[in-house]
Amino acid sequence: MAKRRVTIRDVAKKAGVSTATVSRVLNNSRRVHYRTRRLVEDACRELGFYRDPIAAALRTGKSNTVHLLIERFDGSFIPDILVGIESKADREGYRLLVSKLDTAQKDVWEPGNQYIDGIIVISDAVHNLNLSEVAGQDNLPLICVYSYSQDPGFPCVLPDDYQGAYLAVQHLAEIGCKGVAFISGPPDWPASQDRLQGYKQAVKDFALREDPDLIEVGDWTMASGYEACRRLLEKAAFDGLFAGNDPMAVGAIDALREHGLEIPKDVAVVGFDDDALCRYVRPTLTSIAMPLKELGEAAMETLISMIKNGGQLCQSEQVTKLPCVLRERDSTKGKAFGVI
Amino acid sequence: MAKRRVTIRDVAKKAGVSTATVSRVLNNSRRVHYRTRRLVEDACRELGFYRDPIAAALRTGKSNTVHLLIERFDGSFIPDILVGIESKADREGYRLLVSKLDTAQKDVWEPGNQYIDGIIVISDAVHNLNLSEVAGQDNLPLICVYSYSQDPGFPCVLPDDYQGAYLAVQHLAEIGCKGVAFISGPPDWPASQDRLQGYKQAVKDFALREDPDLIEVGDWTMASGYEACRRLLEKAAFDGLFAGNDPMAVGAIDALREHGLEIPKDVAVVGFDDDALCRYVRPTLTSIAMPLKELGEAAMETLISMIKNGGQLCQSEQVTKLPCVLRERDSTKGKAFGVI
DNA sequence: CAGCAAAATGTAATCGATACCACAATTCTC
DNA sequence: GAGAATTGTGGTATCGATTACATTTTGCTG
Numbered sequence A, B: 001m002a003k004r005r006v007t008i009r010d011v012a013k014k015a016g017v018s019t020a021t022v023s024r025v026l027n028n029s030r031r032v033h034y035r036t037r038r039l040v041e042d043a044c045r046e047l048g049f050y051r052d053p054i055a056a057a058l059r060t061g062k063s064n065t066v067h068l069l070i071e072r073f074d075g076s077f078i079p080d081i082l083v084g085i086e087s088k089a090d091r092e093g094y095r096l097l098v099s100k101l102d103t104a105q106k107d108v109w110e111p112g113n114q115y116i117d118g119i120i121v122i123s124d125a126v127h128n129l130n131l132s133e134v135a136g137q138d139n140l141p142l143i144c145v146y147s148y149s150q151d152p153g154f155p156c157v158l159p160d161d162y163q164g165a166y167l168a169v170q171h172l173a174e175i176g177c178k179g180v181a182f183i184s185g186p187p188d189w190p191a192s193q194d195r196l197q198g199y200k201q202a203v204k205d206f207a208l209r210e211d212p213d214l215i216e217v218g219d220w221t222m223a224s225g226y227e228a229c230r231r232l233l234e235k236a237a238f239d240g241l242f243a244g245n246d247p248m249a250v251g252a253i254d255a256l257r258e259h260g261l262e263i264p265k266d267v268a269v270v271g272f273d274d275d276a277l278c279r280y281v282r283p284t285l286t287s288i289a290m291p292l293k294e295l296g297e298a299a300m301e302t303l304i305s306m307i308k309n310g311g312q313l314c315q316s317e318q319v320t321k322l323p324c325v326l327r328e329r330d331s332t333k334g335k336a337f338g339v340i
Numbered sequence C: 001c002a003g004c005a006a007a008a009t010g011t012a013a014t015c016g017a018t019a020c021c022a023c024a025a026t027t028c029t030c
Numbered sequence D: 001g002a003g004a005a006t007t008g009t010g011g012t013a014t015c016g017a018t019t020a021c022a023t024t025t026t027g028c029t030g
Helices: A008-015 A019-026 A034-047 A053-060 A078-092 A101-112 A131-135 A161-174 A190-205 A222-235 A246-258 A292-308 A335-339 B008-015 B019-026 B034-047 B053-060 B078-092 B101-112 B131-135 B161-174 B190-205 B222-235 B246-258 B292-308 B335-339
Strands: A065-070 A095-100 A118-122 A142-145 A156-159 A180-184 A215-217 A240-243 A268-272 A286-289 A319-322 A325-327 B065-070 B095-100 B118-122 B142-145 B156-159 B180-184 B215-217 B240-243 B268-272 B286-289 B319-322 B325-327
Touching: A008 A019, A008 A034, A019 A034, A053 B053, A065 A078, A078 A095, A078 A118, A078 A292, A078 B078, A078 B095, A095 A101, A095 B078, A118 A131, A118 A292, A131 A142, A142 A292, A156 A161, A156 A292, A161 A180, A161 A190, A161 A240, A161 A268, A161 A286, A161 A325, A180 A190, A180 A222, A180 A246, A215 A222, A222 A240, A222 A246, A240 A246, A246 A268, A292 A319, B008 B019, B008 B034, B019 B034, B065 B078, B078 B095, B078 B118, B078 B292, B095 B101, B118 B131, B118 B292, B131 B142, B142 B292, B156 B161, B156 B292, B161 B180, B161 B190, B161 B240, B161 B268, B161 B286, B161 B325, B180 B190, B180 B222, B180 B246, B215 B222, B222 B240, B222 B246, B240 B246, B246 B268, B292 B319
Parallel strands: A065 A095, A065 A118, A118 A142, A142 A156, A156 A319, A180 A215, A180 A240, A240 A268, A268 A286, B065 B095, B065 B118, B118 B142, B142 B156, B156 B319, B180 B215, B180 B240, B240 B268, B268 B286
Antiparallel strands: A095 B095, A286 A325, B286 B325
8 A cells, every 4th residue: 555655775676776877867967878877767667666855865965945924915916926936946947935024034944954955035124034043053045035135245126116006107207297396105116216216207207297295195005195296286286196105095085085086087096916806996006016926036136047046146236126017997098189 | 165964973073972863862862861951952062063954855765845735826815825834844844845736747756755744736627637646656645625526535725615605695684685696606616616505505595586597697897797697687687696706706896887787775785705906906806805814724734634644544534624704894894774 | 809998787875864673761550 | 589471672683765986787889
């Protein structure tokens, strides 16, 4: 019943060679005669042999496994990043272990050490995290996705928030807006700061109205977007609105409508993140899409190169920013014509 | 520089005992003298020792690792299920390995075998999947979440679609609807069938109008919900609408509005899944929330019990259904009063 | 064909923890 | 208090693959 596992030894016997040779074949070491290789491969197939990765890992100290530390599984940006990571990992023969970030921090952590070749931290708020502690005493290769790694020792891959915001404002300018308001996320988020800079630069470049009253702050929630927009409406007039994320855009749209304004005729609106919700709200919401899948791929790729490079060293940039793209929908479509 | 790993042997030497004893302490085996245990624990702490899980796994054949096979990382229901799985896994000391289902199927699969103690398949369409093949020749413990496992050999944990649909219709009846239409998902999905049954039973139980013209079929997309609703509007009158999922509900609302109907005054609408979008569309959408986190927890729990039970055997049900709950929002709120 | 380098293969130690077996020390039992 | 039962510990083979080192085979050169 309990069939014993087929080991390298069984294969060796069947093929009439030594285990060393079988191992060489398995690892594609050159230095194996063509005929012998053939013999071994056949034996493997006939016996249905598969190398036990655990034994290999024990011996070599390499597990071909990357540990994903995720802050919140239900972050809206997580799934697409995972898609990117997974596809790369698959192609490169890496396994993926996942944990919640705080779980990992407490104690499961250290024991899990040595089990893995590298770490990817996925979080939108790494600020309060000591990365070198996470990397452990072995100082494993580690990379952050989606957020800056405060610690300069570790590379990170993130969306180009500056460029994304610029793109949003550029789009609003191009469809004819003259005054574009901005609802920022909390100022202590690096992403908020970058987006604000992008907004300001675009306002300048496209000769839009520059006015501090056109800027308000929210906390990423729909409710805060609503409130921020109401404050904006009291202070200034504008025909374009750029919100730091999609829920705030939705809240803002509520406020605009309450104020008797039509979207996009009176005010065109652009959100950020290209959440699924953009396709469901009315009007559908133009938004800036982050290159999430690409972030995942880039992170995995860089990490693998670090691993192969035997440690931290790696020639690519410490900070990699990938460009966002605009997804045009009804909240900005036809604005220009409506005005004419 | 390259500090050698602290091994059980180092601990043994420091504590003045044998490695066997250290191992016993590590595994909480009774049969160790109080004083000795103390000695060993101190040594561990001082040396900063952590057991190498790889070596342990090799020796014992148990890796304390569960393999998650996910059909699509970007399925909207995945994240919350993961939350449930993770919390349970963490508490029970299991590691989680993830792969995309098709990745796993092709070839990475078999090699990964033996590396894991059990498998969780997360998919909404297991129909076309040979589970016993997935379980491998070792016939590893395997459990499905979210969908039926066609193969009766494997248990599954899923939301109670029947009860959820019943709940939706019950709610509509309770706020005063007399004729409730239903937009079903594709009929070949087990979930669709269950929801249809729940709808029918509730229609009967609450003495709502029974009429085949009140039922239409969509394909889960917003566009199909729109079309289905238009067909409904041509065939019959109704003052309540239950959609098989949220995007279809959104599409249906578009059609209703186009037809000059107000939500919820003229038609109250309930969706299914309690997608994030429910909070962002206008009016906000009442929906049936599946117990996703609980599904994950239950699956992990059952799987662990199977693992400990030494295989497939397990006393719990083959099919576990967990109840859904209603999340009331504006698309049904105040309907009764509006009517009065 | 001797002589030597290069290529192919074999031998066996090793990674780190576990667990079987044996033995010693202690506690019961009558 | 002798013998049995129980408890605590140590020695060491073992899990399965890798790899340093040793050894054999092959291929060439002069």
